[in-house]
Amino acid sequence: MKLFKHQQDAVEFAKTNNGLCALFHDPGLGKTRTSLEVYTQLRAKEPALKLLVVCPLSLINAAWGADIQKFTTFTFAPFRLMGCKIPDIIIINYESLISKNILPQLRNLIIKYPCMCVLDESSRLKNNKSLTTKALLALAPLFKHRIILSGTPMPNNETELWGQIRFVRPDVLDKSFYQFRNKYFHLARNGEQMAPLQGKVMNRMMMRNIMMQGWRYTITPFMRDHLLHKLKPFTHWMKKEEALDLPEKIDQIREVQLSGPEVEAYRDMKNHLVAEIGGQVIAAPVAMTKVMKLRQVTSGFMYGQNSDALVVGKSKLHELEDTIEQLGDQQVIIFVEFHYEIEAIQQLLMSRYGIDQVVTLYAGTQDKEDSISKFQQGKARYLIAHPKSAAHGLTFVNCSTMIFFSLDYSYESHEQARNRIHRIGQRNKCLYIYLIAKATIDETLLAVLRRKADLQSIVHAITKGTMYAGTGNEAQKCSSEVDREELPRSVGV
Numbered sequence: 212m213k214l215f216k217h218q219q220d221a222v223e224f225a226k227t228n229n230g231l232c233a234l235f236h237d238p239g240l241g242k243t244r245t246s247l248e249v250y251t252q253l254r255a256k257e258p259a260l261k262l263l264v265v266c267p268l269s270l271i272n273a274a275w276g277a278d279i280q281k282f283t284t285f286t287f288a289p290f291r292l293m294g295c296k297i298p299d300i301i302i303i304n305y306e307s308l309i310s311k312n313i314l315p316q317l318r319n320l321i322i323k324y325p326c327m328c329v330l331d332e333s334s335r336l337k338n339n340k341s342l343t344t345k346a347l348l349a350l351a352p353l354f355k356h357r358i359i360l361s362g363t364p365m366p367n368n369e370t371e372l373w374g375q376i377r378f379v380r381p382d383v384l385d386k387s388f389y390q391f392r393n394k395y396f397h398l399a400r401n402g403e404q405m406a407p408l409q410g411k412v413m414n415r416m417m418m419r420n421i422m423m424q425g426w427r428y429t430i431t432p433f434m435r436d437h438l439l440h441k442l443k444p445f446t447h448w449m450k451k452e453e454a455l456d457l458p459e460k461i462d463q464i465r466e467v468q469l470s471g472p473e474v475e476a477y478r479d480m481k482n483h484l485v486a487e488i489g490g491q492v493i494a495a496p497v498a499m500t501k502v503m504k505l506r507q508v509t510s511g512f513m514y515g516q517n518s519d520a521l522v523v524g525k526s527k528l529h530e531l532e533d534t535i536e537q538l539g540d541q542q543v544i545i546f547v548e549f550h551y552e553i554e555a556i557q558q559l560l561m562s563r564y565g566i567d568q569v570v571t572l573y574a575g576t577q578d579k580e581d582s583i584s585k586f587q588q589g590k591a592r593y594l595i596a597h598p599k600s601a602a603h604g605l606t607f608v609n610c611s612t613m614i615f616f617s618l619d620y621s622y623e624s625h626e627q628a629r630n631r632i633h634r635i636g637q638r639n640k641c642l643y644i645y646l647i648a649k650a651t652i653d654e655t656l657l658a659v660l661r662r663k664a665d666l667q668s669i670v671h672a673i674t675k676g677t678m679y680a681g682t683g684n685e686a687q688k689c690s691s692e693v694d695r696e697e698l699p700r701s702v703g704v
Contacts, residue, residue: 212282215635217454218245224447225249230327230356233379233442236449238362238627239457239634243278243604246329246358251283253327253356254299260355261299261324263317265347266331268304270604273583275302275331290317297324305335309342321353332603333359334623336378337371339388344374351378362630366623369430369438370396380445395438396428451633458611459640460633464657465530467648469509473524477508477651502620502652509648510617512551520551527646528555531616534644535560535593542586542610544594544601546628548617550575553595556616560593572596586610598628608636614644618656625660 214222218241225232225246230253236242250262262285264275271289279287279300287300290307297320307313320326328350330336336344336359351357357379365371373391376384385391398405398421405426430438439446451457469477507513511524535543547553553571560569570582570591579600585591587609594607598619610632619625633641647653 214244214248215241215454217449218248221245221447221449222248222252225358226252228445230358231379231445233333233359233361233364233375233446234449235361235364235446236454237451238630239451239637240362240449240454241635242360242362243274243331244282246331246360247278247282249358250300250327250329257325257355259325261297261301261320261326263321263326263328263354264300264302264331265305265308265328266302267335267603268306269579269583269600270331271302271304272580274604274606275300305343309346314346318350318353321350325355326353327356327358328354330357330359330375330378333361333375333378334364334366334371336374337366339374347378348374348381351381363623363626366621368396368428369435370428372438372442376442383441383445392428395434396430398426399429400424400426455635457633457635458637460629461640461642463642463644465534465644465646467509467527467530467646467653469526469648469651470524473508473511473526473648476513476523477505480504480508480513505652506617506656507549507551509651509653510549510552512549512555514549514551527616527648528559530646531556531614532559534614534646538612540592541612542589542592542594543612543614544586544596544607544610544631545614545616546596546598546601548597548619552616553597556595560595564592568592570594572600574600576600596628598624601628601631603627605631606634606636607631608634608638611637611639612642612644614646616646618645618653618660620656620659622660 217236221234221236222245225234226249230249234242234245236245250260254260254262266275276287279285285299287302288298290301290303290313293301301320303313303317308317330347335341336347338344359375359379361375364375370388370392373384373388377386385394405421504513508523510527512520512522514520531545545556547556550573553573553575557569557571568591570576570585570593572579572582572594573596576582582591582594583605586594587607589609594601594610598621613629613632629643645657647657
């Protein structure tokens with residue numbers, strides 16, 4: 212199969228950089244195929260060259276294995292399953308990479324053979340303190356060629372580029388992450404800029420207190436341009452609209468009116484949350500837990516102390532049932548955030564359409580490869596998935612409709628999930644349906660995702676009274692706030 216023009220351009224770009232580059236292409240543009248072609252052409256000149264692919268576990272067979280078989284004649288195997296004869300392409304997931312038993316074996320292999328390394332979803336290196344980042348930066352000098360792939364290389368801010376770029380080109384950015392951060396970024400809060408910290412000794416407790424007060428590292432447009440200009444010679448960026456004539460994407464909001472008991476449970480939970488926060492900025496893990504409780508209520512349940520789900524209503528579940536019925540006989544992916552939702556939706560769909568028509572993809576799925584295969588082949592009509600289990604690399608162009616039953620605040624996971632169907636090979640318009648409980652945190656979450664904001668934005672919306680569950684003036688106040696965030700309420704978001 213012939214490469215698309217943007218893929219061929221990327222291959223030539225990688226070869227010009229001697230296989231030391233970053234391919235930051237939007238999800239769905241065929242980064243796997245592109246990097247395999249780079250390896251194929253480099254291998255033609257270096258017959259002994261091996262390829263090590265580091266990727267999320269879910270992509271080993273579903274993405275890389277499938278593309279290797281489809282587009283190449285190379286032998287391949289997951290690292291744990293290698294025999295005495297070393298295959299051309301070795302694939303390992305990020306979690307296994309840092310195993311104490313595997314890392315020394317991997318190092319010996321890289322020393323023995325000339326090797327090209329591809330990091331798929333390289334944003335896994337966004338945390339400079341993680342064991343994964345440290346292990347890969349230590350291994351980097353041993354690889355003859357290094358390519359990183361990501362559709363969202365800096366989901367939160369540009370500080371997350373440090374580990375990724377250091378892996379590809381260690382000579383470009385500062386060896387110390389903190390030197391890099393202090394050079395390009397500054398602390399800011401509500402438009403106020405903190406004096407530079409260079410030369411000041413800051414321990415972890417002092418820095419934690421600063422962050423607790425709402426200060427965040429940010430970058431000026433000038434410094435951002437300066438940083439990206441420095442990376443330009445070896446980073447290849449490509450947006451979908453620049454590369455492909457893919458079908459249209461259509462967003463549809465279906466408002467869910469909560470029942471009386473659900474509204475009461477939501478209002479009680481929200482009032483308790485506001486009282487506990489007291490209008491102050493709180494640590495992210497604490498905020499995450501409290502916001503999660505509001506998200507649960509909009510789906511009609513609450514987790515008790517023993518992790519048992521207490522059902523408070525089924526308004527959103529009924530709306531899902533109506534939506535599924537209106538869609539008719541077509542495949543649908545349903546994204547959820549909680550185990551209770553998976554169980555409730557699975558039970559509903561199985562009772563109506565049969566056990567064999569429903570598969571799942573989340574941490575509790577026993578055979579994820581089987582679920583993926585059945586859905587891709589059309590043997591199952593419905594896939595119920597958690598975004599993090601189906602957010603990277605998987606291709607479901609056999610389907611063109613997604614339903615978001617519930618939402619998280621992670622822009623990266625959300626956009627990656629959406630792009631599972633809007634990618635090379637899709638021939639139909641892609642429909643994204645959002646089930647949004649009216650005048651609740653659902654509306655705030657969607658607004659936050661659209662403006663790529665963060666958890667603190669959600670907490671701010673709660674504590675400032677811009678999100679309510681109720682009727683009359685309260686509902687009007689929520690609607691006016693959502694309008695200011697430019698959140699559409701019908702087709703064409």
